[in-house]
Amino acid sequence: xxxxxxxxxxxxxxxxxxxxxxxxxxxxIISKHYEVSKSEAKSYIDLYMHTNDGVNxxxxxxxxxxxxxxxIKKLLK
Numbered sequence: 001x002x003x004x005x006x007x008x009x010x011x012x013x014x015x016x017x018x019x020x021x022x023x024x025x026x027x028x029i030i031s032k033h034y035e036v037s038k039s040e041a042k043s044y045i046d047l048y049m050h051t052n053d054g055v056n057x058x059x060x061x062x063x064x065x066x067x068x069x070x071x072i073k074k075l076l077k
Contacts, residue, residue: 021046026075029065030058 022045031041048054055076062072 023075023077026062029062029075033061033064 022042026045027038027041030036030044031038034041034044036044045058048058058076059072062075067075
């Protein structure tokens, strides 16, 4: 009972993170490439983004689908 506060307090809720962290077209490309759901594709992209080799692999996958360098930059923002 010592842990509980003595008076009434109001705490605001913490807002969630931005829902669309990645470009929807990028998520679609990755989900088609690996034949997984879009939520799994988002986690794949998140894993790729942590390393430089992963980003290079992601760029190679996007190039397989006929995207130009300019379009790839737009997708990875």
